[in-house]
Structure formats: structure tokens, C-alpha cells
Amino acid sequence: MQADSLQQYARDRVEELPGAGLEHPFGPEWEVFKVRDKVFMLLTEVTGEPIVIVKAAPEDGKALREQHDDITPGYHMNKRHWITLHPGGKLQKQLVEDLVTESYLLVVENLPRAKRPVDPATFGLSTR
Known part of the structure; x- marks a missing residue:
């Protein structure tokens, strides 16, 4: 994957x-993405390469790190959680999109019900 494609x-x-x-x-070198004031993704190049940092369930993160050389613990x-x-x-593009979505949903499901912009149990089911 092209370096600029990952973040895009x-x-x-x-x-x-x-x-x-x-x-x-x-600061300007960190793009911080939030839902209802809770961080679910960060983008930066402070490591010398454009990276994407997302939240993951601990068991999923462990499995992903074992399966992919390009996935490491959260910078x-x-x-355990990033x-x-x-x-x-x-x-692959689809994996990046799925990991971003999963990170978002992990944060949303911990929000009070009244603050959730989507229902994490059903979000995205009809579009995939």
C-alpha cells in the first residue's frame, strides 16, 4: 500500500x-479523530512515516499483530487497546476501513445511550 493511501x-x-x-x-502534526469528545483514531508522521493509530479489542489487536507485519502496538x-x-x-483498503469502523464502534458502545450517534449493534449491517 502506498504511504499516502493508508491515511487517505x-x-x-x-x-x-x-x-x-x-x-x-x-499540534498540527497530529490529526485526532473523535466521536462525542472520545478519541477513536490518530494520524501522524512524527515517526518518519504516515501511520494510522486505532482502537482494537485486546484479543483482536493481538491476532492482527500476529497476522500482519504492518500492524504493531499503538504508538x-x-x-493492549490500540x-x-x-x-x-x-x-488492504477494506481492512483499513474495517479497522477504522471497529475503532469508532468500540468508542461509541462505551458512550451513554443518549449520546450515541449510531447503534453500535446494528451500524453498517445493511451497507455491507
Whole structure:
């Protein structure tokens, strides 16, 4: 995957997620994507390459890290709950989109019901 494609696929997917927004609380070199003030994705190039950092269930993150050389523990995040996607390898667009969506839903399901922009149990079922 092209280096610039990885982050662009992630950005494009976020545009389809209700209530998701972009902020820069750590300066211009960090793109922080939130839903209802809770972070679900970060993009940066501070490591020297454009990376995508997303939330993952601990067992899923472990399996993904074992299956893909381009997925490592979350950069500057809790290593159990976050993973980093690196460019240049074999990560497919669909996997990137699915991981962004899963990260978003993990955050949404922990929000109070009244604040959820979507129902995490049914979101996306009819579109796939």
C-alpha cells in the first residue's frame, strides 16, 4: 500500500461515520479523530512515516499483530487497546476501513445511550 493511501483510506472512511470529527489538540502534526469528545483514531508522521493509530479489542489487536507485519502496538497509546497501521506493506483498503469502523464502534458502545450517534449493534449491517 502506498504511504499516502493508508491515511487517505482512513480519512475517507471517517467521513462516512456519523458524529466523527477532526481536532488538533497536540499540534498540527497530529490529526485526532473523535466521536462525542472520545478519541477513536490518530494520524501522524512524527515517526518518519504516515501511520494510522486505532482502537482494537485486546484479543483482536493481538491476532492482527500476529497476522500482519504492518500492524504493531499503538504508538504512544495503551498497547493492549490500540494498534498502529504502517504503510508500505500488504494491508488492504477494506481492512483499513474495517479497522477504522471497529475503532469508532468500540468508542461509541462505551458512550451513554443518549449520546450515541449510531447503534453500535446494528451500524453498517445493511451497507455491507
